[in-house]
Amino acid sequence: MNQMTNPAATSVAVKDLRLAYGSLTILDDLSLDIGEGEFIVLLGPSGCGKSTLLNCIAGLLDITDGQIWIKGRNVTWEEPKDRGIGMVFQSYALYPQMTVRGNLAFGLKNAGLPRGEIDKRIARAAEILQIQPLLDRKPAALSGGQRQRVAIGRALVRDVDVFLFDEPLSNLDAKLRSELRVEIKRLHQQLRNTMIYVTHDQIEALTLADRIAVMRGGIIQQLADPKTIYNKPANLFVAGFIGSPAMTFLKGQIGERDGVRTFEAGGSTIALDQYRGEVPARGTAVILGVRPEHVAAGHVAAGHGAAGHGAAGHGAAGHGATGAGGAAAKVEIDEPMGSDSLLWLRFAGQALSARAPAEHGFKAGDAVSLGFDISKASLFDTETEQRL
Numbered sequence: 001m002n003q004m005t006n007p008a009a010t011s012v013a014v015k016d017l018r019l020a021y022g023s024l025t026i027l028d029d030l031s032l033d034i035g036e037g038e039f040i041v042l043l044g045p046s047g048c049g050k051s052t053l054l055n056c057i058a059g060l061l062d063i064t065d066g067q068i069w070i071k072g073r074n075v076t077w078e079e080p081k082d083r084g085i086g087m088v089f090q091s092y093a094l095y096p097q098m099t100v101r102g103n104l105a106f107g108l109k110n111a112g113l114p115r116g117e118i119d120k121r122i123a124r125a126a127e128i129l130q131i132q133p134l135l136d137r138k139p140a141a142l143s144g145g146q147r148q149r150v151a152i153g154r155a156l157v158r159d160v161d162v163f164l165f166d167e168p169l170s171n172l173d174a175k176l177r178s179e180l181r182v183e184i185k186r187l188h189q190q191l192r193n194t195m196i197y198v199t200h201d202q203i204e205a206l207t208l209a210d211r212i213a214v215m216r217g218g219i220i221q222q223l224a225d226p227k228t229i230y231n232k233p234a235n236l237f238v239a240g241f242i243g244s245p246a247m248t249f250l251k252g253q254i255g256e257r258d259g260v261r262t263f264e265a266g267g268s269t270i271a272l273d274q275y276r277g278e279v280p281a282r283g284t285a286v287i288l289g290v291r292p293e294h295v296a297a298g299h300v301a302a303g304h305g306a307a308g309h310g311a312a313g314h315g316a317a318g319h320g321a322t323g324a325g326g327a328a329a330k331v332e333i334d335e336p337m338g339s340d341s342l343l344w345l346r347f348a349g350q351a352l353s354a355r356a357p358a359e360h361g362f363k364a365g366d367a368v369s370l371g372f373d374i375s376k377a378s379l380f381d382t383e384t385e386q387r388l
């Protein structure tokens, strides 16, 4: 797979990378070009090989085959310290006996930098990360978030071209995590360095990345900007991995009504004329993926089966005319989430979820009509699992 950006602006290039432990191949023929100043997130479930890829770029692992280029230099056989990278790990790895200042200065002293230059760099990093008041404390006297700031500071003072982050926020509690996430985004906006960031947290990926590489089994499944990954997932795996609450997958087949291709499942019909992609031939087995915010539940008008009144709003109402009685569903569970609610429904014999306003007025057992915003849905080939 060759995922090219403009080669002139390439900051990090991974070429035909192979990494194996004996007969166990973790990464095979993986190529990835990362642009100058780009924020790339490597995202995937545990064991997908994202940390392995990062460690290959960092030079912490000897690769089996292929090349790593940084800033137009082949660094494949260079030591980590000579690659022009700064790394931030999940465990802060600070020296406990040294103050924050000592931790920040350590690598620079070893590199033989003059005192004045070291002080200048520490002052700048401390200002950017707002850790000036902490400089004379030892790590034990810092909170988790403060320690991680210092760990970032240690990469920052090295004045490197490329920052590598390996799950830097996963040891922090939820509130701190979201605070530091914003800090990291601010840092990137300010510095414009290339950043490569490993996480299994889709929110971090969606909020931070210019482009996300979604990985599974050592293979990049999709490399694209967050919007594209969210709205046009390349396959079922990406579709299911991104999005919370998750996308619903409905099994069915392609039909036709009044000259319009439809999705048919369990006696229900959804028009596909608004679908932004290729609708296959009639009779083809497909999976329809719809996100909860693109399904609107409406009250069933007396005497009508499913008119798609879409009382729930969210822009889904009125789309994808469903035909009389075609998209009737039943509420099974209501999950209030504060700002809105998640309705778990039974539709065409299958489970389906829909976002609804907090004050939706439905209760378990109610019959509802559904409106689908098919322009935002995805059709997948049942066999290949690729998006159509």
Ligand SMILES: Nc1ncnc2c1ncn2[C@@H]1O[C@H](COP(=O)(O)OP(=O)(O)OP(=O)(O)O)[C@@H](O)[C@H]1O
Pocket: 021, 024, 026, 044, 045, 046, 047, 048, 049, 050, 051, 052, 053, 200
């Ligand atoms: N030294 C090793 N010997 C053999 N297999 C290894 C070794 N190190 C890692 N692996 C395997 O390589 C695969 C990828 O590991 P890696 O740490 O890159 O995954 P990851 O996506 O970063 O997961 P996590 O989020 O759990 O760290 C895993 O299946 C792991 O078991």
